[in-house]
Amino acid sequence: MRLLQVFSQLKQNKQGSILLYILIFGSIASFLILSGAATYGIFEHRASQRVHARDSALHVAEAGINYYRWHLAHAPSDFTDGTGEVGPYVHEYTNKDGVVIGHFSLEIDEPLSGSSVVLVRSTGWVDTYPNSKRTIQVRVGFPSLTDYTFLTNEATNFSFTTVVHGPVHSNGEIRFDGTTDSWVDSAEDIQGGGGPKSFWRSPVPPIDFFSITGDLSALRDVADDEGIHLFSSGEEGWHLVFRDALIDIYRVTSRNCYYGEGRWRHRGWRGWYWDGETYCYDIAAEEFVETKAIPDNGAIFVEDDVWVDGVVDGRVTIGAGRFPVQSPYKHIIIQDDITYHENNADDILGLLSQGDILVPHDVPDVMEIHAAMLSQFGKIGREYYYDDLKDTLTIVGAQIDYESGGWKYVNGWGNVISGFVNTNHSYDGNLRYNPPPGFPVGDTYELISWEEL
Numbered sequence: 001m002r003l004l005q006v007f008s009q010l011k012q013n014k015q016g017s018i019l020l021y022i023l024i025f026g027s028i029a030s031f032l033i034l035s036g037a038a039t040y041g042i043f044e045h046r047a048s049q050r051v052h053a054r055d056s057a058l059h060v061a062e063a064g065i066n067y068y069r070w071h072l073a074h075a076p077s078d079f080t081d082g083t084g085e086v087g088p089y090v091h092e093y094t095n096k097d098g099v100v101i102g103h104f105s106l107e108i109d110e111p112l113s114g115s116s117v118v119l120v121r122s123t124g125w126v127d128t129y130p131n132s133k134r135t136i137q138v139r140v141g142f143p144s145l146t147d148y149t150f151l152t153n154e155a156t157n158f159s160f161t162t163v164v165h166g167p168v169h170s171n172g173e174i175r176f177d178g179t180t181d182s183w184v185d186s187a188e189d190i191q192g193g194g195g196p197k198s199f200w201r202s203p204v205p206p207i208d209f210f211s212i213t214g215d216l217s218a219l220r221d222v223a224d225d226e227g228i229h230l231f232s233s234g235e236e237g238w239h240l241v242f243r244d245a246l247i248d249i250y251r252v253t254s255r256n257c258y259y260g261e262g263r264w265r266h267r268g269w270r271g272w273y274w275d276g277e278t279y280c281y282d283i284a285a286e287e288f289v290e291t292k293a294i295p296d297n298g299a300i301f302v303e304d305d306v307w308v309d310g311v312v313d314g315r316v317t318i319g320a321g322r323f324p325v326q327s328p329y330k331h332i333i334i335q336d337d338i339t340y341h342e343n344n345a346d347d348i349l350g351l352l353s354q355g356d357i358l359v360p361h362d363v364p365d366v367m368e369i370h371a372a373m374l375s376q377f378g379k380i381g382r383e384y385y386y387d388d389l390k391d392t393l394t395i396v397g398a399q400i401d402y403e404s405g406g407w408k409y410v411n412g413w414g415n416v417i418s419g420f421v422n423t424n425h426s427y428d429g430n431l432r433y434n435p436p437p438g439f440p441v442g443d444t445y446e447l448i449s450w451e452e453l
Contacts, residue, residue, distance in 0.1 A: 050129060054134060056101075057102070057129075057133055057134040058124065058136070060102045060103070060124030061104055061122045063093055063104060063124065064104030064105070064123075065122045065138055068106055068122070069120075069138075072118065072445050073444070073445065079109075079111075079118065081106060081108065087107050087108055088105045088106055088123075090103055090105045091103065091105075091106070093124070100127070101126055102127055103127070104122050105124075106122055107121040108121075112346075115141070116141045116142040116433065116434075116441055117139055117140070117141035117433055118140050118141065119137065120137070120138050120139075121136070134452065136452055137451050137452075138447060138448075138449060138450050138451075139448040139449045140446060141433035142441035143433060144431055144435040144440070144441050145212040145440045146372060146398050146439055147167070147427075147431070148168065148399075148427070149164055149398060149425050149427040150164065150168040150169070150170075150400075150425065151168075151170075151399070151400040151401075152169075152171070152401050153170075153171045153403070154402075154403055154404040155174070155188075156170050156406075157175040157177075158175065158176045159177055159408055160178065160193070161178070161416065161422050162177070162178030162408075162423045162424075163180075163423070163424045164180040164184075165180070165181055165425065165426040166181075166182050166427025167184075167427070168183065168184045169183075169185045169204075169207060170187065170188075171187045171206040172186070172187070173186060173190070173191070174186040174191070174192075174202075175192045176195075176200070177414070178194045179194060179195070180194070180195075180199055182199060182427075183201060184201070185201045185202065186200075186202040187203055187204055187205065188203055189203070190202045211440075212400070213374065213376050213440065214319075214376070214438050215438065215440075216301070216376070216438075218438060219352065220301040220321075220323075222299040223295075223301035226296065226297055227297050227298070228247075228292060228295055229301050229303075230249070230300070230303065230304065230306075231304070232304050233251050233252065233304045234251075235253045235254075237305030237307065238250065238251060238252065238304055238305075239252050239286050239306070239307040240300070240318065241308075241309060241310045242308070242309070242338070245313045245314055246291055246293055247293070247300075249288075249289045251286060251287050251289050252283050252285075252307065253284075254283075254284040255284050256283070257278050257280040258280075258385055259276060259385070260279050261384045261386070262277055262386065277383070279361070281358055281360035281383070282362045283307060294313070295316075297437065298314065298315045298437040299438065300316060301321075302319065302330070304320070304330060305331045305333065306318060306330075306331075307333045307335040308338055309336035309337060311338075311339055311340070312339070312340055312370075313347055314347060315347070315434075315437060316349055316350070317349075317351075317352055317436040317437045317438045318332065318350070319352045319353070320353045321354035321355075325377075327355075327377075329354040329356070329377055329378060331355045332355075332373075333357075333358050333359075334351075334359050334360075334369055336363060336367075338369055339368050339369075343396075348372070348431070348434055348436050349371040349397075349436060350438060351372070351373045351374070352374050352436075353374070353375050354375075354377055356378035357373045357374075357379075357401070358382060358383065359382040360382075361385050364390075365391045366391050367390065367420070368394045368396075369393070369394070369395045370396045371397045372400075372428070373397065373401075374439065375400070375402060375403070376402060378403055379404060380399050380405040382405075382420070384418045384419070385418055388418055389416065389417075389418065389419070391422065392420060392422040392423070393420035393422070393423045393424070394423075395423070407419050407423050408420050408421065
């Protein structure tokens with residue numbers, strides 16, 4: 001009996017010890033779980049605050065962008081935040097109750113010479129997490145008012161062998177037999193066998209041609225201010241040959257002439273003679289004058305006829321005219337291929353003439369022109385040359401003229417009988433916000449790009 005009592009007592013003591021152990025370790029486990037949960041909760045709360053701070057920093061940075069776009073709308077040429085000093089420019093950011101909760105810092109890169117594109121970087125943060133910053137970069141610029149592949153004030157024709165990439169507008173009728181991938185607009189009517197006809201729109205409101213024409217007098221003034229100003233050559237004109245960032249300048253001393261539209265006739269006392277047009281737009285002789293670099297402001301003004309060709313590395317506009325404005329107007333003549341050193345870059349050429357912009361007789365059979373061309377009172381194209389056919393002309397840029405020009409001439413059966421048989425025209429997207437110096441632009445900044453750095 002006593003032995004059984006001892007055994008029973010030991011058994012009870014063991015059960016009590018186990019219960020004690022359970023209580024002790026259970027308390028420890030509960031503490032660890034609760035402290036872990038609390039730590040996790042604190043960590044999550046802090047992480048949430050950091051995420052919220054980063055999100056808030058982005059909103060603050062966006063507020064900086066919106067502020068400076070507003071500033072440029074009221075002061076389009078102020079790139080120092082009204083201070084006249086070099087940035088960055090730091091501003092307070094307040095909540096709806098007017099309490100300062102953060103800041104944004106602005107860095108402004110003013111436009112390059114001849115451009116309207118402004119680069120704005122805004123870095124935002126909230127004051128509770130000053131090291132958690134977000135940066136946004138945008139580009140804004142004035143859109144070009146010459147946002148066309150073709151813009152003419154008069155009626156115009158497009159043949160079956162013409163391909164156009166980009167918008168077309170005429171204040172007159174359009175005969176469109178070619179192919180396009182953009183709008184073809186006429187203030188009067190559109191006819192022809194081309195298409196797609198779903199892109200044709202007529203009548204549309206006419207465009208005031210003189211509201212989008214360039215200001216040659218302003219270009220002349222800029223040329224006088226560290227640009228290039230060529231006065232009368234005393235001979236036939238000037239020839240500018242671009243060699244990337246350099247320009248070889250020649251004085252043209254004589255011209256070659258070629259027959260245009262007309263025919264040969266015979267009279268006994270006179271013999272055979274040409275009865276028709278004669279065009280003298282080709283260089284016969286010239287003399288080298290000097291080599292200059294493309295000016296930083298991109299402005300070249302010529303008070304004479306000027307021939308151009310070569311490869312352009314930079315932003316430049318060649319203006320041809322004289323003041324007071326009067327006929328006969330000065331012409332720009334594209335003597336040979338004129339292309340860019342690098343396509344889809346910042347290489348831009350503008351040809352701005354009071355008179356015609358022409359391609360002469362002696363040019364390559366396959367020719368390229370990369371430029372924005374604007375004739376204030378004349379036409380852009382190639383004259384009708386007797387018994388003269390070229391193969392292909394490719395133009396990348398814009399063609400804007402007061403009178404309607406042409407690159408080819410067809411007979412009643414639609415066959416090309418003079419000029420370039422095949423013509424391909426493409427709009428250069430760089431022209432919308434980076435038109436050549438002196439070309440007309442709007443007066444309201446538009447957003448070009450947005451990115452977070």
